[in-house]
Amino acid sequence: MLHPLGLPEHLKSLDRTLVMGVLNVTPDSFSDGGKYLDVPSAIAHAQQLITDGADIIDIGGESTRPGADRITTEEELARVIPVIKALDKSTVISIDTMRSEVALAAVDAGATIINDVSGGMADLDMFEAVAKSDVPYICMHWRGHSQEMYAKADYLNVVEDVIEELAARVELAVFAGIDRRKIVVDPGLGFAKLPEHNWALLSSILDLSRLGLPVLVGASRKRFLKDLGVDPDMATHAVTAYLAANKVWAVRVHDVAGSVSVIRALDEVGDISE
Ligand code: PMM
Numbered sequence: 001m002l003h004p005l006g007l008p009e010h011l012k013s014l015d016r017t018l019v020m021g022v023l024n025v026t027p028d029s030f031s032d033g034g035k036y037l038d039v040p041s042a043i044a045h046a047q048q049l050i051t052d053g054a055d056i057i058d059i060g061g062e063s064t065r066p067g068a069d070r071i072t073t074e075e076e077l078a079r080v081i082p083v084i085k086a087l088d089k090s091t092v093i094s095i096d097t098m099r100s101e102v103a104l105a106a107v108d109a110g111a112t113i114i115n116d117v118s119g120g121m122a123d124l125d126m127f128e129a130v131a132k133s134d135v136p137y138i139c140m141h142w143r144g145h146s147q148e149m150y151a152k153a154d155y156l157n158v159v160e161d162v163i164e165e166l167a168a169r170v171e172l173a174v175f176a177g178i179d180r181r182k183i184v185v186d187p188g189l190g191f192a193k194l195p196e197h198n199w200a201l202l203s204s205i206l207d208l209s210r211l212g213l214p215v216l217v218g219a220s221r222k223r224f225l226k227d228l229g230v231d232p233d234m235a236t237h238a239v240t241a242y243l244a245a246n247k248v249w250a251v252r253v254h255d256v257a258g259s260v261s262v263i264r265a266l267d268e269v270g271d272i273s274e
Pocket of ligand 1: 022024063064065096115116117138140186188189216217218219220221252
């Protein structure tokens with residue numbers, strides 16, 4: 001398993017797909033909006049995710065749901081920083097933000113991974129902040145804010161276009177001083193993507209390894225899975241199994257226990273190519 005430089009040692013020794021548990025401290029995210037807005041319930045949920053086996057807790061204060069309005073930096077800081085500070089220092093925390101100011105404050109408060117769904121495009125100071133923080137950086141494929149993203153879901157060949165655009169962001173990040181070995185790439189399912197784009201990216205997930213970097217995928221409970229008309233968590237687990245069999249670095253999921261079970265069983269089966 002290819003891990004980014006700077007990941008805590010106990011995670012680096014694992015030869016399996018990692019599970020990132022989602023903690024949205026927002027009133028309006030895709031599936032868990034409003035549930036964990038106060039600090040005690042956010043902490044209780046983080047603890048549940050850890051008990052369920054999450055390797056990383058991804059804390060976000062701004063919803064990226066399609067059509068969502070932006071919040072102020074102050075509001076975002078007020079939602080996430082108290083939660084990060086209150087969590088046990090042994091918890092591996094990633095901060096899900098597009099803002100350099102929030103990323104820096106979160107690292108200061110104890111976060112050790114920066115997860116930027118805009119791949120440095122929403123805030124021109126982000127790459128510099130990441131370089132300064134010197135923590136692993138998740139660089140997601142993105143084309144625009146929630147209000148406008150579906151108007152930008154236009155691709156000649158979605159897999160090739162996403163790889164090319166991600167490669168360009170990675171080069172800029174490195175140019176800005178971020179260590180290439182600390183970068184993780186993410187195809188950004190649902191962000192300026194129609195269902196057919198998400199499915200095409202999933203079925204060609206191995207092509208992303210051309211970038212030579214660890215890959216993270218967030219498919220959990222997204223609309224293209226709900227559109228199947230089946231249980232969205234069951235559909236998420238199927239995607240987790242597929243991604244783990246294809247050796248992605250990590251999956252970002254809401255139902256941590258389900259993904260952990262799937263990965264645990266798959267681990268026992270072993271590598272079919274051996
Ligand atoms: N998706 C959401 C939020 N943050 N971060 C990464 N790296 N990848 C994703 O796909 C991603 C993300 C939106 O989903 P949510 O509102 O259910 O958390």
